[in-house]
Amino acid sequence: MTLMDLNASPLKGDMDKLFLKKRLMNFGIPALILLYLGYVFVTFDVLGLWERASMDNARTLVADSYSYKTHVTRDNRNGAVTYAIEGERKGQYPDGTRPAWVATTGDTTVIDLEDGHVVRFGPETIEYDVPGYGLITATPSRSQGVQVVLPEGEVPAWINLSKNRLAITTDAGRLSVTRNRSEVFRYFMGWELFFFTLDSPYHGLSLFELANRAVSGEAGAILNDIWTNKMWRHSDVAWAIGETILMAFLGTFGAGLIALPLAFLGTRNFMPVLAIRFVARRFFDFVRGVDSLIWTVVLARAFGPGPMTGALAILITDTGTFGKIFSEALENVDEKQIEGVASTGAKPVQRYRFGVIPQITPVLLSQLLYFLESNTRSATIIGAITGGGIGLLLTQAIITQKDWEEVAYYIVLIVLMVMFMDWFSGWLRKRLIQGGAGGH
Amino acid sequence: MADLTSHAPKSADEIRETYTELTRRKRLYGGVLLVLFVALMAAGFRTADDRNAGSFYDGFHRILDYPAEVLAEAGEKAAQLPGHMVHFFPALIETLNIAGAATLIGAIFGTLLSLLATRGMAPWPRLIPLFRRIMDICRAIPEIVIALVLIFVLGGGPVPAMIAIAIHTAGALGKLFSEVNENASLKPVEGLNSTGASWAQRMWLGVIPQVGPNYVSYALLRFEINIRASAILGFVGAGGIGYELKNAMSWGQGRYDEAAAIFILLFASIVVVDQISGAMRDRLTHGKRTSTRKGATA
Structure with missing residues (x-):
């Protein structure tokens, strides 16, 4: 009993200390968070903002987005x-x-x-x-x-x-x-004139009547009237969505293509020269650190507004990110497979092709496809700055401050576009990685 | 095993034939995919080039013109740069505050959403798909959409950007958090449940201590992303360093030293925050590594 008591009292002291620490953490961290939020609340002048907020604007915005x-x-x-x-x-x-x-x-x-x-x-x-x-x-x-x-x-x-x-x-x-x-x-x-403007002969016809006319050979003219609708500009919107996805596609995969060879330069196992490794890594850090905003601004000066500028801005920023991710993946490859390929008498190129690439393909593809989705969102934002894609249409519609039904339409389209890309990249990832590496 | 041996053994020729057939088909698929990919890239490049104001080949030489002009002017007025940096420092703090507050608020809502959307933890299991969809939609809306609409209602300033980034962060973190939650052990929750703890107590005492390090690690990564987002939103009118950059750039030549100072501030803060949060995340995952090893052996 005495032995137990002797051992228990320092143990109890330790436990008391631990409990005190836990209690401090449990109350201290939420208190710190609250304190910070309070500080932000004051510096951002949320109360003043609430007074200045224009409820009239909010009312027109909401009413206009579903009525005309x-x-x-x-x-x-x-x-x-x-x-x-x-x-x-x-x-x-x-x-x-x-x-x-x-x-x-x-x-x-x-x-x-x-x-x-x-x-x-x-x-x-x-x-x-x-x-x-x-x-x-x-x-x-x-x-x-x-x-x-x-x-x-x-x-x-x-x-x-x-x-x-x-x-x-x-x-x-x-x-x-x-x-x-x-x-x-x-x-x-509702959204009036969504399909046909007033000057179209098909305006005001019932769905049944339209279907009748479409069957009797006017389908082309009907589609043309919808496509060239001046009020809702369906063709421009479709092009803009296409441009945004194109920016994300070109930027992501272009960055992947450029980053893959560069990534080898930044790895410990493939690049024995320390100086080159160091330069490559700092290059990735620099490109990532400069941030897509600065790249966008710089590139817009050289290329003017348009989708190419946006694609290049995404491409350059992501080259840094991919370089870092790929070189980490390359450092983790299993040497045994490369040795195995080398033991069959494979030349260096073949060693990379059959020993290294199959190992990193799953990581590479899943990262590329994950970024494809997130870059669709970035492309919307970059488009608003450089002037291309759906981002431009959205900012234009918001600047007029009266076409809120169009703003609502674009927002719905953007959300659907991003969700589609999310689903599509997930689907592709599953297909490609299952086919390529067998399972996962 | 019985299945394998019951098949009649094939002759070596047969095996080789099926193997070469298999590789040929695989190569064909790979080739078709590659050709398709290259064609898409080329066609995409040409379309983007056609629809751009300036062509790629003309602009290519001019990429460095603007940075060179800015740098040259900044070099001439190097003495004024520190002054400009001090002048723009409050704007940088605002940008960091937007990102910080948005990350915190987003993480709080993300935690709630993720707990509501994880099987075994959700208080209303029937509503799990609803909360998942809410997270999907929050994640799918680009920050700029909410920011621009809110700027119209609330007027320019940091709050619209903060709300916009927080909404997106709640969706993005909610998804990552719910993946973490799925790997958490439910035993502490059941234990707490047997003592009659409420839902909030079960989550706060049973789940959060398990997933805390992972949450913090993801939130730090989000913070890095959100700094960039808040700088960009400043450029479209939400205040902070992005707004100052836009103003400095619209002054044009003669005021490039201000733009250079902002570039340097932005670059430096991004690099510093990346380094600090990278180190912190590293420590958190190291802590996690030992705990998962324990979990694996248990």
């Missing part, structure tokens, strides 16, 4: 009325046609916004009949601005009134009147 609006515009100087989807020339109704919810009688245009909301563009005055509120009339004139007559009472918050401008926003739509023009927006769900 049709503009009915009256030029107040000559009385001409035009109809255009999203107010763009590309979405303009051809002369003599108009949406079904607009009627004209003589000089008056009656716009039905549903639920009892009706806007009338008269020859002189603009009228908006709001159910539950009353009739609003506005008379735009060159000399006196916009004269507005409202029902009795206080001006509600959804009417924005000044000397030269009237803006009304209701659940049914929007009306704005200035001296020069009156405009009504009516909102609809």
Whole structure:
């Protein structure tokens, strides 16, 4: 018993110390993380950002990404009325046609916004009949601005009134009147004109009718109308996606091709000369350290915008990464297989071909394919900087700050593209490595 | 064994014939694949070259022009470089903070997602596929997409970049973490369960100590990647050193010394962080190596 006691007390001391250390770790690390996050919270001024955040922008962004609006515009100087989807020339109704919810009688245009909301563009005055509120009339004139007559009472918050401008926003739509023009927006769900623009003869046909026409020999014309859609630019988008994947493909495999021979120079077992080994390794480190951002900037100066620049930026950065990975793989090859091949009288080239390459192929291929997927993502980002591929289209659409439905469309396409490349590279990896090295 | 011997032994000629047939077919497949690959590379190169503003052959000589100009001007104004570096240092810190905070937040959410998506640990096993899909989608969205959309809503600055990188990091780390989780022993979890521990306690006390070193190692690797990402996002308007680089470059000639100072800062910080995190990861995996050896013998 006494022996046990003697041994136990220092042991207990040790355990106490260990527990104290564990307790410190358990509470100390989360506390440190919290402290750091708190510091970031303050330096990034998250509270101030929250105040400055534009909820209006967020609302238009979200609403616009799943809905579209049709503009009915009256030029107040000559009385001409035009109809255009999203107010763009590309979405303009051809002369003599108009949406079904607009009627004209003589000089008056009656716009039905549903639920009892009706806007009338008269020859002189603009009228908006709001159910539950009353009739609003506005008379735009060159000399006196916009004269507005409202029902009795206080001006509600959804009417924005000044000397030269009237803006009304209701659940049914929007009306704005200035001296020069009156405009009504009516909102609809969905992505309009996704397949056919208004000038296409196939616009507005049912799926059944389209299938009928396709069977009777118009399939080519139908596809052509979809492909050359001016609103959604399907052909440009397809090309852009192709460019992005092309950048990733050329960059990844080009880097692999260049890095493989260079990797031999950086290994202990294949390169006995220390100086060359050192230079090769520092070269890989340098190229990796310079980072794709700097390479992109430098290369964009030399090659101009486009997919080639992006591909080269990926190629150069990944040459460093692959050089490092491949030389590590080469240092781990089994000498016995090379000896075995050499014992059959193989020449050096054959020794590499049959002794070394089969050993590193699985590592090499799986790394290449893994990078192919991650470079698809990089190519999107690099494309936004150098100007090529889907990244460029995305930044352009975001800069206009109104084509959010296109932004949403591109985001969906990008996510699908990356997921497809992820699946594809995984599938290829499984096929090639199983076929090449037998199992894994 | 019985199966092998029951076959009638083939003659040497027959064996050789099947063998040469096999190698010939293998070589044919290999050859076709190689030709296909070379053709794809060549066609891809030509297409990319056609669609580029400047052609590869014209631009090739000019690759070094810009770095040479920058370096020459930086050399002339070498005395001002340290001053510029001090001036841009806060921007570098911002970039590092974006990467650090995004890695931390991403790792926290990645841990949660991975625990929710691992069989045996998930509190709601039926929802495992849902959490896997969430991770896939988080991983598939390039940072720039979220960053640009958030810049529109929140205005420019570091927070949109941080959120964007954190979302991507949560997906990427979540996948790696759930692979680590699959190799963790479930016995401590069962033991804790028998004492009536809650899910959070089971995970925190039963799983995290097992997988911690691996988690940290992956998170460090992510941190290296995220520094690069945050520099790039700065270039499209999210603040930090990338934003300063864009400004310095748009000044054009005469202000190249600023660009050179930023290049040097960025390069140096990437190399330093890579070295430190490489050393730390090495130590973590060394610790892991002994534990896996123990695990293997057990």
